[in-house]
Amino acid sequence: MVRNAPKNIKLKTIGVVHSPFHVREDIDPRRNFRPNGFSDVRGELEIDPAYAAGLKDIAGFSHLIVIFAFHKSGLGHLLVKPPFESRRRGVFSTRSPHRPNPIGMTVVRLLGRRGNVLRVSGIDLLEGTPVLDIKPYTSRDSKRGVKHGWMRTSVLNR
């Protein structure tokens, strides 16, 4: 056991994702291997009105980090088989939804705000995904010289 760390953290849903993807099969996993990914997919982040005051000043940012819950994921396995892969990979080297903590992160482009609703593009999430946090994306989050480990040998990159 890791010493002195609090064992459990409780989070609350602050909003919900609206997406054109209603079931998992709607999401084409091949997009994950393309630099443009889901950038053409539009959706909304509907923030609970109780938290909407926290959206002040957000309009000037081009990109947002969305922290969300994988609400449809199964048990948290340590080895997972990514789409199109024959081998099982360590879960922390994948973006699989089936992880010890069912929590995800994606970066979206902010198109506009209307009250407690943010219009965004780059949605790779299911309709109804619970939003846990929104953070401004800054140039510190934009890394160069990224190496992709096992993903570079994926059939999709050949």
Added chain:
Amino acid sequence: MVRNAPKNIKLKTIGVVHSPFHVREDIDPRRNFRPNGFSDVRGELEIDPAYAAGLKDIAGFSHLIVIFAFHKSGLGHLLVKPPFESRRRGVFSTRSPHRPNPIGMTVVRLLGRRGNVLRVSGIDLLEGTPVLDIKPYTSRDSKRGVKHGWMRTSVLNR
């Protein structure tokens, strides 16, 4: 209220951060406004041996996303006063630790792995920070043309 979203999510600590920063005052907030940020700061991510099997295949990735708990943060305010700012900003337009869900995200460079310990650089976290998840950073996470909203007018960028 947002409809149909599960209200609470329970997460468990999967590891702990080792950092040269032992108290909040050790972390110079001016680094947040510099593109190089904390890239010269080295530390370790010590993963609980119970989860270490999930680190398989991680070695080939240059950068990792670390999701962590702000374990020293206070109540989650919706308006916060960032360092060096006179005005209060909406919390979702800041990276403040004092947020409705005390959860953070940072991108580190992976230097090496020894068993359940990852050596990394780019540490902007306190010693003892609970780790909740590790994900591979991919070129999809690296955005161009980033606009920084209110941060561009910060005294630190003048």
